[in-house]
Amino acid sequence: MPVEPHVSPPTEGSRGTETYQADRALHAMLAHLSGGLSPAALLLAYTDWLLHLAWSPQRRIEIAQGALVDTKRLLETAQRFFAPEQAPWSLVKPQPQDKRFSRPDWEHPPFNVMAQAFLLGQQWWHDATTGVRGVAKQNEAIVEFSIRQMLDVMSPSNFAATNPEVLRRSFESGGNNFVRGWQNFCSDWIRLASAGLGPVTTGDFAVGEAVATARGKVVFRNELIELIQYYPTTERVHPEPILIVPAWIMKYYILDLSPQNSLVKYLTGEGFTVFMISWRNPEATDREIAFDDYRKLGVEAALDTIGGVVQGRQVHALGYCLGGTLLSIAAATMARDGDNRLKSISLLAAQTDFTEAGELTLFINESQVAFLEDMMWERGVLDTTQMASAFQLLRSNDLIWSRLTRDYLMGERAARSDLMAWNADATRLPYRMHSEYLRKLFLNNDLAGGRYLVEGKPISLSDIHTPMFVVGTLRDHVAPWKSVYKIHYQVDADVTFLLTSGGHNAGIVAPPGEPGHTYRIKTKGADATYTGPDEWLNMVQPVEGSWWPEWTKWLSARSGEPSEPPQMGAGTTKAENLPDAPGDYVRH
Template identity: 85%
Template sequence: MDRKSTLPTAEVAVLPLHPRSAEQSDGRRAAAAVEPQLSELMAGADSTETYQADRALHAMLARLSGGISPAALSLAYMDWLLHLAAAPQRQIEIAQEALLDTRRLFDASQRFFSPGQGPWSLIKPQPQDKRFGRPEWELAPFNLMAQAFLLGEQWWHNATTGMRGVSKQNEAIVEFSVRQMLDVMSPSNFAATNPEVLRRMLESGGGNFLRGWQNFWSDWTRLVSAGLGPVTTGEFVVGETVATSRGKVVFRNELIELIQYYPTTDKVHPEPVLIVPAWIMKYYILDLSPQNSLVKYLTGEGFTVFMISWRNPEAGDRDIAFDDYRRLGVEAALDAIAGIVPGRQVQALGYCLGGTLLAIAAATMARAGDERLKSISLLAAQTDFTEAGELTLFINESQVAFLEDMMWERGVLDTTQMAGAFQLLRSNDLIWSRLTRDYLMGERAAPSDLMAWNADATRLPYRMHSEYLRKLFLNNDLAGGRYLVEGKPISLSDIHTPMFVVGTVRDHVAPWRSVYKIHYQVDADVTFVLASGGHNAGIVAPPGEEGHTYRIKTKPADARYVGPDEWRTMVPAVEGSWWPEWTRWLAGRSGEPSEPPRMGTDAAQAAHLPEAPGDYVRH
């Protein structure tokens, strides 16, 4: 609504018109006289300068709050507190629970040394909680401290959830933020209350604290001098130890480099594979060390592989739109591939946000009758964002507006903001356990290729990220059939291309039940895989590596829908990696192997483009 339409000019229009009232006539003339001045004043209020001041203030607050909107957090707590204040029976219930837990803990402390008393007599840690897993935590008084903390954690969870009338999102925000504050106070985070640290101190004569101080000083120096995080990369260097699959950049524009990998078999399947990674990460998550490289595995299975490498945007790229990633990314890559292997369909793979983009591109192509895609594979990629996990805690109107103002100042979402949000989702594993290990135990985790990749963060353009948050997360336009491409809506139901979709059990970014929704969104055969592991480790699951399991089942386009929990119950688990299942699926939709295609085009050769991994990945 136009703000000017609510100004005093509207009030003038409804003043009673009475010709015998001189005072009313004078009032109308006075209002008419000041109307131009009011209009000029409100025009100034709408000016860019005013909003710049507001945005500058919000950007300053964002630096203090870590990008979390104080307004969104305050509204969530007010929602919870007001409903709690109006629920006396609920107040009595949680008060009684606190008294009961206190009495149980006191009784347990009296009987702790009694025969037959188990070490976890009151409450056990959750299976995913590794903080108190060592045998030292079964000894007094550390066991009682751990149980007291876990009881308090459980009480706060019960107190902040299940409050009738509180919106689900506000409830989740309160529960999540309280959990973060409690995690800070865990006895495992302090030297005096952590038996593992005390044991290490006795064994090393305090050497662990000396090494911990050295680790802290090294990390602090890196952070202050260069803005870098803790040392995690070790000897992993792009192009030398990671991203080492042999290939060549065969196309480049202002947003992507397209890498074509050299074949490693005498004959290859005629349909090439195009990989669309997310641009919130460097592409080589799928080309880590040779033993962990999906690219190397694919070329070894006789596939011609193309990979998109996204350019890391700078502040000057603030106006790059979400649709630019489709046009200059997926569409441009398909056009370039058509110049190398003309007339051949493409087997496309999208990972994470790259999978969402691929689904949008596929629906757009289907609308236009473009049949260049032979198959579509989506890895940990969502097309419906109503149940997008704990990331949705950071997505509401207040939070999105706050993020927009923060990005507006810089032109991009900085690497630290994105990394910080992901770390908060698993603060026990990614923050506090690392701080305890590095600074109290005086140890450093052995670097790995996945850790090195995780430290190689990227930035996101202001306009693109704003459109992504609003159109996909906030409004869920893609799932609702309201997402516009070139001014017209697209529908996932137009996709009839066979799909291979992978979700992972412990995914905090793209929960597998959210990924599973593709079953009723597309009109296509869907082969769904539920793999063990999380968002990254469940995808980077090479054959031969122990600990991997998966479930797989194909739903024909005309088959009845089965819900995710029923699906999981009826589909048996299989030991091993899902990669061989995928390559067999691809091969079943491929023609007879033939001679490998040429590397690039004459135009690419003339442009003197570099060998893989290219230039964009290094920035």
């Protein structure tokens, strides 16, 4: 049975839970129909755009002229398409990240003309929804994003009759691709209807058997975390242990996937003692768990436990994504209170300033946050499907439409991978914690502004003087690297910033020997002058390979001489009654 959650005193983020209950119930009901998106937020954005467009006759003329010019160009191109000098993408080319039309089949008529017509229309709508004087920046982004999502539905790649790859496959297989696609659809629908889950992608990657297999033991447990200590794999280890604070949006084992992709196994192989926090997946009864509970029952409790296992040693702390934001808050609190237990701080794709948090901020405004709060008020948690849908929308071409085309029209299934299995193993977020997170960090940006309160007193990132290793990923839709880069002028510490190729997850899980990885790295001293992100990108040359060895080299330079490994769970009570890794919390 789950332990009763620790409850912090009421805060600003949790007010109103006993008022306007009829209104909240109505909003919660609407949330079921709208997928959690606030109709008021969408209406306000479109009203802002349409009113300003109506008051801009010259801009409307310009938009109309653009449509006429594009139509004329398309007709002229279609008439001479078979001319030998006519290039297949002479009108408009797909963006580098757009893989829908990358196959050679799309270079032939009439499919190339249809693809270019679609891309021209998409480009025209982008021009029509942006650059209208007077429209609020966020409203403009919402309108542009939502129209792009609607247009993506109509892409010729999504329909069998207009997709040359699907037609070729149907001719080659005698239509068996549609039979297999129908079987895939039925299988997914049954699974969705029966369990509320997505397509089966995790069967070959059971937790503790194929993923999360690094040998370790749970040495501490409270109502929110299990702390795992991993067995050493070298005879001698660096005296300073590593504490990994993962995000609780997903399960911890993103950093302990298959053995060849496990950061934990890599670190133990390099002679480090590793501890990992495994968060408990909250339930509706945990609705009042606060954001600061994650600091106290998570980071603080883990550091206290590690202090008993490895006595008298400072700790290398690593935070990933939301776990990195939490670690930053904990580090600033410790600096304020004179707690010097941290030897170094490493942040992976973690934001401390949320003013430029990418397209995820489209879902974060006062109307949307209030709507989400009312939805969570009814359920007690933000459920897994709501979060998954938001992240999928950010990359709908890759995560929604391309998958549907492959699964149901091509009759294929993507090869299963450990990363896909982890991605499908979603978690929930407590009502109060998520409300505080959205309001204090996203809406108000209190942490960056020095207004974030911990135990009633403000903290400041500028109090952090501990050396930092900060990793951003080049194609991150969740924590854009330029947002992560802002740590340079927030802390008063030496900052080694590393920009790696890949996205929010694949860029972090970049083991040595895996091809295709590059990174850039440069250190800024605490007293050095600031360099902007664009200038930094032009100044620092890319290096081939994984960033993991670069980080362990940085850690080793800040660690003592190797010595005997510490005993497993030494100094902790009741550790002998706790399970081996991966523990119990990760399975729920």
